[in-house]
Amino acid sequence: MNQSKDFLRTIVEEDLKSGKYKEVVTRFPPEPNGFPHIGHAKSIAINFGIARDYKGHCNLRMDDTNPTTEDTQYVEALKDAVKWLGFDWGDDVYFTSDYFFQLYDYAVQLIKMDKAYVDSLDEETMREYRGTVTEAGRRSKYAQRSVEENLDLFDRMKNGEFKDGEHVLRAKIDMSAANMKMRDPLLYRIRHAHHFRAGDEWSIYPMYDFAHCLSDYIEGVTHSICTLEFENNRDIYNWVLDTLELKPPRPYQHEFARLGINYTVMSKRKLLELVEDGQVSGWDDPRLPTIAGYKRRGYTPESILTFCDQIGIAKANSMVDVAQLEFCIRDDLNTKVPRVMCVLDPLKVTIENYEGSEEIDASYYPDDVPKDGSRKLPFSREIYIERDDFMENPPKGYFRLTPEQPVRLKHGFIISCKEVIKDANGNITEIKAEYYPDSRSGSDSSGIKVKSAIQWVSAKEAKTVEVRLYDRLFSAEIPEGVDDLNPDSLKIIKDALIEPAVITDKPDERFQFERQGYFYADPVDYSDENPVFNKIVGLKDSWSKKTKVKDTPKPKAKKVQVDGEVVPMSEAEQALFDKYTAEFGLNSEVANTLARDEQLSSFYEESLSLLDSPVSLANIVTNEVARELKQIEASELKFSAKQIAQLVQMVDDTTISNKIAKQVFEEMVRSGEDPAKIVEAKGLVQISDPAKISPIIDEIITKNPDNVAKFRAGNTKLLSFFVGQVLKATGGKANPKVVNELVAEKLK
RNA sequence: UGGGGUAUCGCCAAGCGGUAAGGCACUAGUUUUUGGUACUGGUAUUCGGGGGUUCGAAUCCCUCUACCCCAUCCA
Numbered sequence: 001m002n003q004s005k006d007f008l009r010t011i012v013e014e015d016l017k018s019g020k021y022k023e024v025v026t027r028f029p030p031e032p033n034g035f036p037h038i039g040h041a042k043s044i045a046i047n048f049g050i051a052r053d054y055k056g057h058c059n060l061r062m063d064d065t066n067p068t069t070e071d072t073q074y075v076e077a078l079k080d081a082v083k084w085l086g087f088d089w090g091d092d093v094y095f096t097s098d099y100f101f102q103l104y105d106y107a108v109q110l111i112k113m114d115k116a117y118v119d120s121l122d123e124e125t126m127r128e129y130r131g132t133v134t135e136a137g138r139r140s141k142y143a144q145r146s147v148e149e150n151l152d153l154f155d156r157m158k159n160g161e162f163k164d165g166e167h168v169l170r171a172k173i174d175m176s177a178a179n180m181k182m183r184d185p186l187l188y189r190i191r192h193a194h195h196f197r198a199g200d201e202w203s204i205y206p207m208y209d210f211a212h213c214l215s216d217y218i219e220g221v222t223h224s225i226c227t228l229e230f231e232n233n234r235d236i237y238n239w240v241l242d243t244l245e246l247k248p249p250r251p252y253q254h255e256f257a258r259l260g261i262n263y264t265v266m267s268k269r270k271l272l273e274l275v276e277d278g279q280v281s282g283w284d285d286p287r288l289p290t291i292a293g294y295k296r297r298g299y300t301p302e303s304i305l306t307f308c309d310q311i312g313i314a315k316a317n318s319m320v321d322v323a324q325l326e327f328c329i330r331d332d333l334n335t336k337v338p339r340v341m342c343v344l345d346p347l348k349v350t351i352e353n354y355e356g357s358e359e360i361d362a363s364y365y366p367d368d369v370p371k372d373g374s375r376k377l378p379f380s381r382e383i384y385i386e387r388d389d390f391m392e393n394p395p396k397g398y399f400r401l402t403p404e405q406p407v408r409l410k411h412g413f414i415i416s417c418k419e420v421i422k423d424a425n426g427n428i429t430e431i432k433a434e435y436y437p438d439s440r441s442g443s444d445s446s447g448i449k450v451k452s453a454i455q456w457v458s459a460k461e462a463k464t465v466e467v468r469l470y471d472r473l474f475s476a477e478i479p480e481g482v483d484d485l486n487p488d489s490l491k492i493i494k495d496a497l498i499e500p501a502v503i504t505d506k507p508d509e510r511f512q513f514e515r516q517g518y519f520y521a522d523p524v525d526y527s528d529e530n531p532v533f534n535k536i537v538g539l540k541d542s543w544s545k546k547t548k549v550k551d552t553p554k555p556k557a558k559k560v561q562v563d564g565e566v567v568p569m570s571e572a573e574q575a576l577f578d579k580y581t582a583e584f585g586l587n588s589e590v591a592n593t594l595a596r597d598e599q600l601s602s603f604y605e606e607s608l609s610l611l612d613s614p615v616s617l618a619n620i621v622t623n624e625v626a627r628e629l630k631q632i633e634a635s636e637l638k639f640s641a642k643q644i645a646q647l648v649q650m651v652d653d654t655t656i657s658n659k660i661a662k663q664v665f666e667e668m669v670r671s672g673e674d675p676a677k678i679v680e681a682k683g684l685v686q687i688s689d690p691a692k693i694s695p696i697i698d699e700i701i702t703k704n705p706d707n708v709a710k711f712r713a714g715n716t717k718l719l720s721f722f723v724g725q726v727l728k729a730t731g732g733k734a735n736p737k738v739v740n741e742l743v744a745e746k747l748k
Numbered sequence: 749u750g751g752g753g754u755a756u757c758g759c760c761a762a763g764c765g766g767u768a769a770g771g772c773a774c775u776a777g778u779u780u781u782u783g784g785u786a787c788u789g790g791u792a793u794u795c796g797g798g799g800g801u802u803c804g805a806a807u808c809c810c811u812c813u814a815c816c817c818c819a820u821c822c823a
Contacts, residue, residue, distance in 0.1 A: 004762045004769080031823050066822060123821065130819055134750045137819085168821055178751040180819050189821040208823045231752055232818045255753090257816095262759085268823095310771055312761050314754095317816055321759045324772045334785060368785055399783065408781055441781065453781040515782045543783040561797040564812045589800040593810050623801050623809045630809095658802060659765080707767075717767065717793080720804055724766025736803045 006313040008046065008254055012054055012223055021222040021249055024056030027094075028082065029212070029226075031063045032074035034268040035283040035290045036081040038304065038325075039259040045308035046256065047225055048087040059219055060089035064097045065211045067195035077283070081291040085301045096206075096215050097198045103206050104158065106214055106244060107169060107187060111150045115243050116187060117143050118153040119170045129175070130183050136176030137183045143172060157190055160203035164190050169204075173239060181232045182239070185209050213237040214244075216251040224251045227258040228315065259311070260319040263472040263486075264289045265479055279485060280473070284524075286534050287473040287489050297470065298510055298520025298536035300336075303329040322472065326537050333510060333518045333536070338364035338373060341410065341455040342498040342513040342533075344467060346384035348430045348459065351415060354381045357458075360441070362411040364507060375501035379412055382459035384497050389454045390431060392420060395547065399451035401431075408453040410514060414439035414446060455514045462497040465531040467519070469493065496533075503531055515539065569596065576601060584614035593622045599634045600626055606641035607648075616648045624665050638672030647675040659732055660684050688735040690742060693726065696734070697742055700725045711747055719743060 005013070015021050026047040030040060051058035060082055064070050075093070082089060096103075110116035119142045121129065131137030145153070157167055169188035177183055187210040192203050213236075216224045224237070234253045241250050260266060265274075266289060274280050274288070283290055286297030294304060307328040311320050359376040389400040389407070401407040406416035419432035439446035469491040476484035502511065509521045517538035525532045569577060573595045580591035594601045604621045608614060625644065628637060647668070651661045656679060667678045679685060687693060700722060701708055711718040722743045727734055 006762095029823095033823085063823070069822075126821080127819070132750085132819060136750095165821065180751075183819080186821055191821080205821095207821080212823085228753070229817055230823090233823095234752090257754085310760080312771090314761070316754050316761090318760060321772065324760070327772060330784090339782075339784095366782070366785075367780085397783090410781065412781095444781090450781080452783070455782080512782085512784085515784075517784095539782075539784050541783070546783085562813060563798080566811065587800070589810065593800085596810090619801055619809095626809055659804095662765085662802090662808085710767085715767080719766095721767045723804070727766070738803095740803050 007315070008223070008225060008256065008313055009050060009053065011254060012050055015222065016054060023222070024051060024054045025059070025220050025222045026051050026056065026225060027059040027061050027216065027219065027221050028089075029061045029063045029096075029215075030078050031066070031070065032078055033066070033069040033071070034074060034272060035077045035292055037266055037268075037271065037288075037290045038261065038294065038307075039266050039289075040078075040081060041085060041291060041304050042259045042308050042311070043225075043227075044082055044085055044087060045305055046313060048082070048085075049308075050223070050225075052087075056222075058087070058089065059094050059221070061094040061096065061215065061219070063208070063212065063215075064095055064195070064197060065206050065208060067191060067193040067198075067205060070196055072196050077292065084291065084295060085305060094215075094219060095197060096211050097195060099211070099215055099218055100198060100202060100206070102218060103211055103214055104204075107154065107206070107210070108151065109244060110171070110187070111154060111169075112147060113243070114147055115172050116150070116169055117145055117172055118150050118157070118167050119143065119184075120167050123165060130180070131175070133180060139175045139184065140170075143170075143184070154188075157188070157204050158202070160192065162190055164192055166190060171210075171236070171239070173236075179232055179235050181209070182235050185236055209233055209236045210240060213240050213251070213253075217241060217246055221251040222249065224253040226253060226255055228255045228317070229258075231255050255315070256313050257315055257317050260317070261289060261322055261325065262319055262477045263322055263474050263479070265474070274473075277482070279482065286468070286470050296523060297534050298518065299329050300332050300510075303332040306332065319478070329537050330518065330539070333512065335369055335371075337510045337512050337518065338507050339366060339512045339514050340364070340375075340499055340502050341377075341457060342465070342467070342496055342502075342511075342516065342519075343384045343386050343455060343457050343462075344493055344496045344513075344516065345387040346457075346495075346497050347387040347390060347428065349383050349385055349415070349433050349456070350430060351381050351383065351433050351435045352418065353434050356380075357460075360411055373507060375499075375505060375507070377411055377499060377501075378458040378461040379409075380458045380460055383409070383456045384459055384462065385409075385431075385454055385456045387428075390417070390428070392428070397546065399543075400454060406436075406448060406450055408439070408441070408450045409456045410453040411441050412456070413437070413441070414444075414448050414450055455516075457497045457499050461500050463500050463503045463531065464495050465498045465503070465533060466525075467493040467496040467533050467535065468522070469535045498531075503528070510536070512539075580618070584608075584618065586615060586618045590618050590622050593626065594618060597626070597629075599629055603629075603634060603641055603644075607645045610642055611645035611649055613648055613652055616652055617645065620644060620648060620661070620665070624662070628669055638670070639668040643668060643672075643675055650675060650679065654688070654735075655679070655686060656684060657686050657732075657735055659727070659736060660686065663732060684733060686735050687730060687733050688738050690738060693730075693734050693739055693742055696726055696729050697722070697739070697746055700729065701746060708747065719747070722747070 012024055028044050028047045048058045062075050119140045121140045129137050129140060154169055168186050170184045170186055173182050173184055175183045186207050188204045188206055190203055191205050194200055237253045275283055280288055284292035284296040286293055307325050357380040360379050361374055362377045364373040365371045391398055391402055394402045401417055403417050406414050408414045413435040415433045415435045417431055418434050420428055421430040423429050436446045439448060471489050472486055473489050474484045475486040511519050513519050518536040519533040520536050522532040522534050577591050577595035580586045580594060581588055594604055600621060603625060604618060607617050647661055647664060650656050651658060664675050664678050707718050723739050726739045
């Protein structure tokens with residue numbers, strides 16, 4: 001389990017601690033226009049997971065504001081997915097369509113505040129007016145309509161008096177906003193369409209940006225968690241909620257990176273294409289990354305949840321390796337599922353020195369799985385083994401049956417090959433073998449050593465089953481289109497042979513077919529007459545890995561860094577730069593930063609007029625003050641140039657160290673207090689007396705014998721570990737230079 | 749091109765000025781009647797590049813680069 005919290009949980013915890021919210025409420029808000037996939041599972045795991053971890057609540061809400069794409073079959077699929085993953089949304093599923101009246105009232109309110117208007121531009125003109133990313137847009141002339149006119153028009157839009165596209169309701173924000181989304185976004189559009197829940201009652205429908213934030217607010221959501229592509233929409237989210245001056249508390253939006261997995265596609269559009277083109281058998285095709293697909297294939301909800309937990313939550317776009325998912329399902333099934341024997345590609349073996357038949361008692365689980373249960377394995381003269389498990393001319397390191405090498409029949413006897421029978425084409429059709437009667441599993445006294453034990457079935461009793469072998473849907477790591485489909489993603493074996501107990505006793509739905517992989521009785525096509533098994537995932541296979549030609553490890557080319565051009569300085573900036581370097585002796589980097597920033601340079605010069613310490617002042621101004629100036633204007637700063645001069649003065653006369661100066665500076669940023677007062681109040685005066693520092697170092701050294709040894713063994717970077725410990729012990733007050741010297745001395 | 753994001757091992761991902769966590773993958777070995785599992789070890793002298801500040805920088809400052817998102821009456 002991850003010990004470290006993800007950034008969302010960190011935010012939630014802070015908000016709870018600060019009292020911003022009493023209880024955390026999240027929501028999972030899909031649009032019911034497609035089947036949920038594993039990306040949704042991540043979102044479900046996050047939203048429901050956070051609610052569970054902080055004893056809050058998570059709503060399931062269908063974001064059904066677009067009547068033309070949505071359907072009730074999808075809401076069922078969504079509900080199934082959440083339920084299957086083991087989460088509980090409480091009594092009701094929420095629908096944005098349930099809020100249509102409230103939403104309408106909020107829109108009216110916005111119109112009354114003159115913050116929204118009915119626009120009647122046609123679509124194309126509206127796009128033109130929106131401008132481009134580099135050019136500001138301009139506002140429609142309809143933005144000047146009076147409140148009364150807007151109210152009347154909006155009412156008539158609602159009443160269905162206009163055709164689709166004739167008018168829209170827009171927020172009145174800023175047509176020249178740098179954020180394109182803020183250029184008077186659409187709030188409502190006319191759509192004479194049947195809504196799967198609201199029926200034909202509405203002829204206007206709210207847009208996502210208007211409906212989503214308000215739905216969150218209506219439901220009392222505190223943390224509205226969505227994916228990265230909505231970052232630009234956050235401004236509207238806040239604008240709507242703020243403009244309406246809603247009673248607090250209100251929700252805030254936070255974004256995380258959506259899930260990508262290699263060798264598959266995750267977008268609804270591409271998934272829909274595959275389904276509609278018949279490339280797959282349906283939304284629940286076991287090769288699809290849909291929840292329904294994983295469920296049908298035999299994945300457990302636990303494995304999906306573990307996967308979501310393992311991949312973490314962050315803001316970097318990423319592509320997770322399927323191997324991670326495959327590990328999760330193997331790991332889960334390993335401890336849960338009975339082992340049985342199934343032969344996929346049968347090769348007949350006749351044991352010539354065996355007569356009659358018997359039943360072998362065999363445990364379903366290996367010793368390292370603490371579960372009980374066993375079945376009877378029929379054994380007789382004629383058996384089948386896997387064709388792969390015999391080789392006439394084996395490569396080096398082959399552990400299975402060969403003309404020279406005996407092998408154990410798992411749970412049974414050791415056999416060796418006496419004769420290889422071939423057909424006219426030279427294909428092996430049968431093996432004549434001999435068994436060793438004293439090699440019975442569990443009571444072997446034969447003394448024969450074998451290198452492996454293979455699966456087998458008795459010819460007479462074995463049942464024929466259909467096995468569907470699934471492989472990755474695409475052969476390209478990042479698929480571009482149908483050309484990248486893997487032609488071998490589905491292989492159907494109609495006549496695999498399985499031991500009878502699997503069919504007659506049905507000990508489970510999921511099995512490990514010994515040495516092959518995990519399989520699942522297909523929930524749709526399985527019947528007693530025609531048993532069908534889906535391959536969930538193969539076992540790790542280090543033998544085939546060895547035999548396969550290794551992928552040539554690409555020599556990793558060091559990325560070539562292209563250097564961009566730096567904008568040249570203006571004449572005035574250049575003059576300033578020259579003055580700083582020549583007169584004040586600043587290094588060019590610091591002088592450069594200062595000279596190019598008007599606010600910084602004037603702050604610097606003001607402080608310089610109070611204290612003649614050009615270098616120290618320049619350093620603190622370029623590094624520390626600059627950080628603050630990134631957020632706010634110089635006039636809003638709580639501290640003054642004079643106080644900075646005082647601070648630098650204290651560093652210069654060694655009253656405090658640079659480290660403490662940073663600490664004091666932070667306090668100045670917060671309170672605007674004089675540095676001298678802060679130093680006094682917190683007792684931050686530097687300790688430089690070796691006699692005072694020495695005993696502290698001694699203590700640290702005795703406490704960390706391991707690291708002392710490592711240091712003496714040559715791990716010199718541990719010096720800074722010890723320095724850090726000493727500084728920590730003194731609350732940062734020890735003079736680091738002195739500490740460094742002393743520590744180095746003592747550790748010698 | 750304006751704005752908003754992101755960059756730490758092959759793939760995810762912690763880290764918030766003081767010893768570069770963890771998982772997957774890879775790899776070597778031990779155990780094994782599954783070439784599985786389990787266990788033990790090995791895998792980043794370095795955090796996109798370059799500078800600067802500091803006793804000390806993945807973390808602070810400057811700068812460059814690459815990638816993602818935004819100009820649907822989709823969500």
